[in-house]
Amino acid sequence: MNELGERLSARSRGGGRVETHRRSRDRQKRREGAYTDL
Numbered sequence: 011m012n013e014l015g016e017r018l019s020a021r022s023r024g025g026g027r028v029e030t031h032r033r034s035r036d037r038q039k040r041r042e043g044a045y046t047d048l
Contacts, residue, residue: 016033 013034016037019033
């Protein structure tokens with residue numbers, strides 16, 4: 011997913027700017043397979 015997609019996803023979940031930045035970091039961790047999305 012691209013940055014725009016992540017932003018829309020965070021918005022749909024009722025998240026704000028902080029959530030967007032958080033998503034970016036979570037996505038990076040998920041890529042390593044050491045993080046599991048709730």
